[in-house]
Amino acid sequence: xxxxxxxxxxxxxxxxxxxxxxxxxxxxxxxxxxxxxxxxxxxxxxxxxxxxxxxxxxxxxxxxxxxxxxxxxxxxxxxxxxxxxxxxxxxxxxxxxxxxxxxxxxxxxxxx
Amino acid sequence: xxxxxxxxxxxxxxxxxxxxxxxxxxxxxxxxxxxxxxxxxxxxxxxxxxxxxxxxxxxxxxxxxxxxxxxxxxxxxxxxxxxxxxxxxxxxxxxxxxxxxxxxxxxxxxxx
Numbered sequence: 329x330x331x332x333x334x335x336x337x338x339x340x341x342x343x344x345x346x347x348x349x350x351x352x353x354x355x356x357x358x359x360x361x362x363x364x365x366x367x368x369x370x371x372x373x374x375x376x377x378x379x380x381x382x383x384x385x386x387x388x389x390x391x392x393x394x395x396x397x398x399x400x401x402x403x404x405x406x407x408x409x410x411x412x413x414x415x416x417x418x419x420x421x422x423x424x425x426x427x428x429x430x431x432x433x434x435x436x437x438x439x440x
Numbered sequence: 441x442x443x444x445x446x447x448x449x450x451x452x453x454x455x456x457x458x459x460x461x462x463x464x465x466x467x468x469x470x471x472x473x474x475x476x477x478x479x480x481x482x483x484x485x486x487x488x489x490x491x492x493x494x495x496x497x498x499x500x501x502x503x504x505x506x507x508x509x510x511x512x513x514x515x516x517x518x519x520x521x522x523x524x525x526x527x528x529x530x531x532x533x534x535x536x537x538x539x540x541x542x543x544x545x546x547x548x549x550x551x552x
């Protein structure tokens with residue numbers, strides 16, 4: 329079982345560049361999420377989606393955009409990379425309501 | 441969601457039980473207690489959850505006090521591979537699983 333797959337695993341960006349972090353899940357989960365985790369800190373929710381075509385902001389959405397055209401995929405877009413976006417990004421998915429979330433292995437992003 | 445308080449770090453000897461406490465004194469009647477762990481910057485992994493009864497699965501046991509203001513995650517026979525950051529999360533059952541608030545957690549170090 330692949331679960332939640334994130335690509336790439338590592339990426340170095342220059343300030344002002346843009347990129348898309350990919351996330352795919354094969355569990356037919358309606359709900360998907362993007363988190364960031366700064367060194368030594370807990371996870372902070374960036375964006376989430378409750379189904380194809382529906383997205384909403386989390387705690388720290390500034391500087392990011394998302395789209396959800398299919399149930400399986402939930403890409404995260406960084407338009408103008410800044411050093412403050414250096415972090416590890418985790419994608420997760422879940423079924424509705426009282427269940428657990430399944431996380432990907434993360435994308436480690438460095439902006440220089 | 442109710443706020444949780446966990447010790448910053450704990451040590452445990454290999455083969456012994458690891459008891460990780462969590463305080464959630466403001467928990468509401470419809471809020472569940474969830475535990476996740478994160479091994480060496482991998483994506484968080486669900487462990488167990490409960491409402492008011494004690495719960496056990498293949499990974500751990502969860503003991504919730506009668507007043508529900510605190511709980512303890514028990515790893516009965518800790519191994520070196522259990523070294524990780526453990527997160528205690530409290531959330532309403534109707535909340536999306538991925539919208540959980542991850543604090544700083546407890547860093548458990550299992551020593552030989």
